[in-house]
Amino acid sequence: MRTRVCGLLLAGLVVGAVAAAATVTAAGAPGGARLADPAVGPHARDENRHRGDHFAFAPAQSPIIARRSAAPLAASPQVVPYSGRLQREVFGFAPYWSLAQSANWHYDLLSTIAYFGLDVNGNGSFSTSTNGWAGWNSQNLVTTINAAHQAGDRVVVVIKAFDEATINQIVTSGAQSAITNTINAIASKNLDGVNVDFEGSSNSSYPNIQAGMTNFVAQLAAQVHQRLPGSMVSVDTYSGSASWDGGFFNIGGLAPSVDAMFVMAYDMGFGNLSGHAAPNAPLNGWTYNDTTSVSQYLSKAPASKVILGVPYYGYKYSTTSNQPYSQVAAGSSASADNYSGVLDDFSCAVQLSRAWDGTAASPWASWWSPATADPCAGNHNSWRELYYDDATSLGQKYDLVNAKNLRGTGMWALGYDGTSPDLWAVLSAKFTAAATYDLTAVPHAWAVNQTQTFNVSVTNAGFQTWPAGGPNPVRLGLHFASSTGGWPNQVRSGYRAWATDVRISLPADLDPGSTAVIPVTLTAPPATGAIVLEAEMVREGMFWFNQWASQSVSLAPPSWLATYDMSAVPRVWAVNQRQTFVVTVTNTGNQTWPAAGPNPVRLGIHFANATGGWPRQVQSGYTAWQTDSRISFPADLAPGASAAITVSAQAPAAAVSTVLEAEMVKEQQFWFGQWGPVALRLAGPEWIATYDMSGAPRSWQPGQTQSFTIKATNTGNQAWPAGGTTPVHLGLHFASTAGGWPAQVSSQYRDWLTDQRVAL
Structure with missing residues (x-):
């Protein structure tokens, strides 16, 4: 069922009477503007709605299972990475009042679930009289942890404090006690880290609170990483915290210590348009907005540590008209409306008008609430104006996350969408990787060490362009394996399933819906045993895709024929x-x-x-x-x-x-x-020659020298060497009788009157 939140008053938000209408603009914050901390933090404000709620939690009975094995790739070497199919971090807060709805959550579209949470006392102990403590010891939480761990998600505990005096005491005298208790809490439930949600502000009563906070987080992170290797340490920060160094959070000081900062980029309307209905989490415009916040954070911290938080809720106001950013009616208060409550309001509202705010890049709506018989049971006798986020506006925020290469996104809070699939669908659309493969050209017959060339066609079936270059390119992974099952199978096998692992670059960036035909030259492994050739896309340094395709192959021993x-x-x-x-x-x-x-x-x-x-x-x-x-x-x-x-x-x-x-x-x-x-x-050797003497003169005078040509033909079977120690020469001699060398020998060497040798 959808959780209905209608007409709930929020402490500290009563708006006084306004004497005259104000002029409202959506201009962005000036460059370098210092964006002050809120008087009340977003999570503190939202928890106020549930202070008086009663929850009948059943005590924990089932054991907690360990998180499913993950891949050995991570942006931070300190953090055991998420092992699912998401391209980025998706960090969801699970407040104790939403645990009953955890069966509706899509754990495959989450990477980290943060249980909210445990209240820290000034001396570093945990308060044991809160609903958060009851939820901590409930079967509901065990069920949530086990479902998340089965999906390969992290589960972290939120330690929280919203009173500045308490926070100041924690980060000074109570620091080590709080750290020790936190480590014990993580270990007691086989969790995967901690999220720090201390929502204070710079206060002259506590001049050292910022330095104390920075030092506390550094000590906490160091000790958690040392005692519980692989744990994730994150801290929740305000949307304007990176605009200056004088607020409660010093972003430049916190960034080196933590694995991630969750930017609570909501409740910005109160700072942007006080006394008016306003967008809760504008993408652009005014003083506080997502685009400015992200830019400021990236000037103080690496993108790999920034998580852009988004709201699964909006605010509705009683207003003096149904115009955009209308003035809030005197004596009225803003009330939070979960996404499921927004859908309920639309089903009952009278004179409903829905519109889109182009500057904020988010929707808004107005309707009339009669004094009596209001179908929505409000009976406000005024216009109602609602600013909220839906799948479209969240999709544009997720585009910002992708464009700036942030670590990821996260939502406050899980369960606020009820059973609606809308917000899960946009998460899937923006952050899941999907690929299909055509392996029809893969040879079926191979031999060990054999190299063959073929084509593999790959289609981008997701919603993100695959980069062919840069620090984290998408590549085609090909591996001979003992069995199919992609990267999960490789992990389960103790990294022994793959006999080879070859990565092939894309020829260019591949847009969603596009196909690339990739020429592959692949060499089989040197030993028999692999029975499949498997294709699986990989985002280098980040994750393997969750889709793979395999082709059975025969791997024959080598034959040299x-x-x-x-x-x-x-x-x-x-x-x-x-x-x-x-x-x-x-x-x-x-x-x-x-x-x-x-x-x-x-x-x-x-x-x-x-x-x-x-x-x-x-x-x-x-x-x-x-x-x-x-x-x-x-x-x-x-x-x-x-x-x-x-x-x-x-x-x-x-x-x-x-x-x-x-x-x-x-x-x-x-x-x-x-x-x-x-x-x-x-x-045997034959040294035979014929001679053409037709060019020799027939008439000579004593002592006469003449030049002429003789053609000698080798009619034997041995090559005549022209050089060397025993060269073949042409011998010419005037003789008394014909008969060559035999006649010369028989005449006792008197037959030849001359003996000349001519080189070849």
């Missing part, structure tokens, strides 16, 4: 003869052959006395091969690919080889188990 086309190899050779030919090699295994690196794959060519590859060479005592040449590949050779390798081989010096054999080798590791032999005939 080759076939050889030796058809171009010459079948006839002579000793020492060098010939050039092509061998075409095909990779018929499942591993890519590396052409370089410490262990490249090369083509081995050897003349041998028998076929049988490397095993035969070993069996022969390494005598089977007469030669062993290794030829490099021009590039890596993928499975199924072929390479035509040009080979220049030289036969051995002795005519003992009967085969020329090709066999692949992975250098320094192994020879392949396949080889390609070619039987050949290895002839």
